[in-house]
Amino acid sequence: MIANSMKPFLAGSSVIRAMFEEGKRMAKVYGPENVYDFSVGNPGLNPPQEVFDAIDYINHEMDPHDVHSYPSNAGYESTRTAVANDLNKRFGADYTFENIVMTVGAGSAINIIMKCLFDPGDKQIVFAPYFVEYANWARNYGAETLVVPPNEAGGFEPNAEELKKLLCPEVKAVIINNPNNPTGAIYSEESIKAVAEVLKEAEKEYGHPIYIIADEPYRELVYTDAKVAYIPDLYDNTLIAYSWSKSLSMPGDRIGYVAVPPKSDEAEEMCGALVVANRVCGDTNAPNIPQLIVERCIDARADLGYYKKNAADLYEIVHGAGFEAIYPQGAFYLWIKSPVENEKDFVAAAKDERILIVPGSSFASPGWVRASFCISNETIQRSKESWEVLGKKYFG
C-alpha cells in the first residue's frame, strides 16, 4: 500500500533510526555525558540576541495581518529586498528582490530548483562525498544522479576532468556544496573555475544550459583564511540555495532562499517558475515569522567562533590519537581517514569506545568517516581518552 518509489527511502531511514536508538540506549547505560555523539548535524549554539529581539518586534510592533496572512508565494518583498541588498553588498552583485525566492530552508530551495529543471529521464551530477538527499530529491522529479568519484588525491576538491567523463546531453545540473558537508573543505577557486570551463563547453556542445546548484548553508562557517568563492562570478548559470540554519543557528525554523543571478539564462522566467514551484510543491510560501526574523537579522550571526575552537580542539585530539584527518576549513565536520579498509568496522570499534561517527559510505566515500563538531566543547574534551584508546587499538 505504500508506494514502491518510497521503499528505498524507508530502508535507508531505518539504518539512521537504528543508529539514533543505539545512541539513546548507550546514553542510558553509560550516562549521556559519557557518550560522544559526533553523528548529528544539529547545531548546539543558540541564535544571537538579534533573533529574540526580532521576534518581539514582529509580535508586538508589526501589523498582525502583515505577520500572519499569506505573503506572495515568493515571500515578503521587504525580506527579499534585504537579502538582495546583502548579496549585492557582500559580492558586488546586482540582485533585486525579484531575483530572490524565499523557501522552507535549503532543502526546499533545492527541491523547487529541481522541479523547475528536471523532466523525467534528466540527470544531475554530484561530487562524492555528497549529502545523500541530493539523489533522493532528484528522484522526486524523475532525475537520475551521476556521481563523480571522491578525489582523495586532490583533497576532495571537485575534479573537472572526472566530471567531463560523466557529462551527457541529459545533464541539466551539477551540485556544488561549499563549504562542504562532510569533508569540511572549502573548494579552491581554481577547482571551481575548472568545473565552470568544462560546463561552459558542454553547454555549447549540447545547446542548453547546465546549472550549477550552489548549496551554501555553511557559507559563513569558515575557520581558516580560505575564501569561499562566489560561484556566479565564475559561472553565469548558477542558482544559489541558502539557509540560515547554521549562520543564525535556527535550523528548526526552516528558512532559506533561492537566488537567481540576473545574468543567468532567462533569469526572469526562472524566477517566475521557482515561485510557482513553491506552490506546486506544496509549501505555498516560506513561513512568515522566520522570513521577518532574517530580514531584521541580515547582518547577525550566531557565535560561530565557537565552532572554530571546536574544529581546532577536535582535530588536535583525533590527530593526536594517531588518525589521519583533514583540518576543517569550514562547515562543522571533521573528515577522518579510516585506519582499516572497511570504515564500517572502524565506526563499530569507535562505538565500543562510546564515540558515534558516520561512515563515509553514507556519502558515497567509503574509507573515511565524518565527525560533526557542532556539539559542546566539553563533550569534545571529554572524548579525548576514548579517541586515545581507539588510536592505540590501531597504532599500538
Add this chain to the structure above:
Amino acid sequence: MIANSMKPFLAGSSVIRAMFEEGKRMAKVYGPENVYDFSVGNPGLNPPQEVFDAIDYINHEMDPHDVHSYPSNAGYESTRTAVANDLNKRFGADYTFENIVMTVGAGSAINIIMKCLFDPGDKQIVFAPYFVEYANWARNYGAETLVVPPNEAGGFEPNAEELKKLLCPEVKAVIINNPNNPTGAIYSEESIKAVAEVLKEAEKEYGHPIYIIADEPYRELVYTDAKVAYIPDLYDNTLIAYSWSKSLSMPGDRIGYVAVPPKSDEAEEMCGALVVANRVCGDTNAPNIPQLIVERCIDARADLGYYKKNAADLYEIVHGAGFEAIYPQGAFYLWIKSPVENEKDFVAAAKDERILIVPGSSFASPGWVRASFCISNETIQRSKESWEVLGKKYFG
C-alpha cells in the same frame, strides 16, 4: 531550459497573476475602497490573543535550543501529543503522538501523503468542483486525476454512483474536501457513507487499500447546524490533512498535520513513511515556532463568528440582487450560479462593476462562480450597489 513538466503550471499561473495585476490596476483607478475583491482566500481576521501570548512564551520562557534546533522530522512530541489528545476529545478517537506528523500547512500534508501513496501511473479521484492544486500535486508523483462531474442536482454533494463509474485498480486515493472550497457546502454524512460503501467494495475487489484524503482546513468554519462528519468513523482508510490557516487565521505561518487513524491499514508503517516523506520532499520538518504556537492554542479560535455574519450578509446582497446562490454552510465561499451559460462572461461583467470573482471552470465546474467572503464586512456592504447594478443587467 525550464522543465517541460513545469510549463502547464506556468500557463495557469499567469492567468491568476493577470487577475491579480488587474485588481491592483483597478484599485489605482477607482480607489481600493471601490474595488470589491471576492477572488482571494486570504483571511482578513487577526489571530486570537492566545497566539501572541504563545509567541511571547516561546521567545522568553522556553529553552532557545528547544525552540530553534531541529526537532524530529515528525515534529515535537509535545505538539503531536496535544493534537492527538484534542482529536481524541473531540471525536472519541484513539490517536497517540505517533499517529500525528506535523507539516508545512495542509498543502505539504497532502503532498507527503501523495508521495507515500502514488507510484507513476497511479490515479486519484476528486469531486468537482475541486481545488485545482490537487491535480498539480498528484502530478508531482506521476499520478493522474480523474474527476467526478459536479453534482449540481444534488447540491454539489459527492456522488457515489458517479464515483463508482471511475474506479479502476490504479486508483489509490479519493480526496474529500469538507467543508468545501469553492461551494461552501458541508457534505451530508449520508453522501460520505455512500462514498465509503463504494470504496469498501472496490478495496475488496482490487485487493488493496484506497485512501480517502480528508482535506479539512475549514473544519471549524461552520455557519449552520450542519455537522462536519468525522470521516474515519465512516471509513477506516482515511488520512486527515489539516491546517490552522483558517481556524487561527495564520495561513502565512504554514502549519498543519497529517493524522493517521490507528485502525487504518498498517498505520504504523504509514506514519513512518510520512515522516520520511517530510524529509525526502525537502521540508525536513514543520517550522518550529508555529508548532509550538498551535500546541499552546489547541482550544483557541480566531473570531470565526465574523465569517458567519459575512456569509449571511453577502448571501442576502447577492440573492437580493436576483442571483441564485447556495447558502454557505461552511468555509468562506459563496457559490453563485452564473446567469449566463459561459460564466467567464459573467465574471467579466462583474469586473465592469468592480466586483472580482473566480470562474467555476477554475474548479472544473463551469456555469458557477466563487465569491470569497473572508474580507471585511464593510467591503461586502459597500459592494451592494454594484451587485444590484449587475443583477439589473441580467434580470431587468
